[in-house]
Amino acid sequence: MNELDYLRQMRAMKQPVTPRRDLWADIDRRLDESATTAPPSRQRGRPWLMAAAIAGVAVLGGGLGLHLIAANPAPDFASAPAWKPTDPRLSGAAVELDAARMELSQAIQDSPDSPALQRLLERTEHQRDRLRHIEQQAG
Numbered sequence: 001m002n003e004l005d006y007l008r009q010m011r012a013m014k015q016p017v018t019p020r021r022d023l024w025a026d027i028d029r030r031l032d033e034s035a036t037t038a039p040p041s042r043q044r045g046r047p048w049l050m051a052a053a054i055a056g057v058a059v060l061g062g063g064l065g066l067h068l069i070a071a072n073p074a075p076d077f078a079s080a081p082a083w084k085p086t087d088p089r090l091s092g093a094a095v096e097l098d099a100a101r102m103e104l105s106q107a108i109q110d111s112p113d114s115p116a117l118q119r120l121l122e123r124t125e126h127q128r129d130r131l132r133h134i135e136q137q138a139g
């Protein structure tokens with residue numbers, strides 16, 4: 001088969017094709033049959049299936065939650081010294097830096113080999129030290 005034969009066959013496919021028999025008569029008949037004969041009721045077992053599905057989802061969710069808690073225990077941030085400046089203008093910045101430090105510590109526990117997280121934690125500690133220095137200078 002060459003390219004011209006292929007193109008002729010493609011053009012022939014564009015022409016409308018009439019079916020050998022009328023399909024609408026069969027469609028109408030099947031629609032009428034399905035309207036008169038209702039399918040058997042399956043409502044008897046549905047409440048049990050729904051209850052089983054809900055119980056299964058609850059058990060799966062609980063198991064995943066316990067697995068995640070066991071895999072990632074809550075970090076002990078109480079051992080980190082909390083710093084509260086006496087100057088109220090600096091206390092908001094101190095709270096933000098402490099929150100950032102705790103979030104970074106938790107992220108480092110999730111991926112301890114991340115140099116970017118280590119750099120961010122070092123910068124946060126450096127900013128905290130600068131804030132302490134500013135407080136000491138203010139007096």
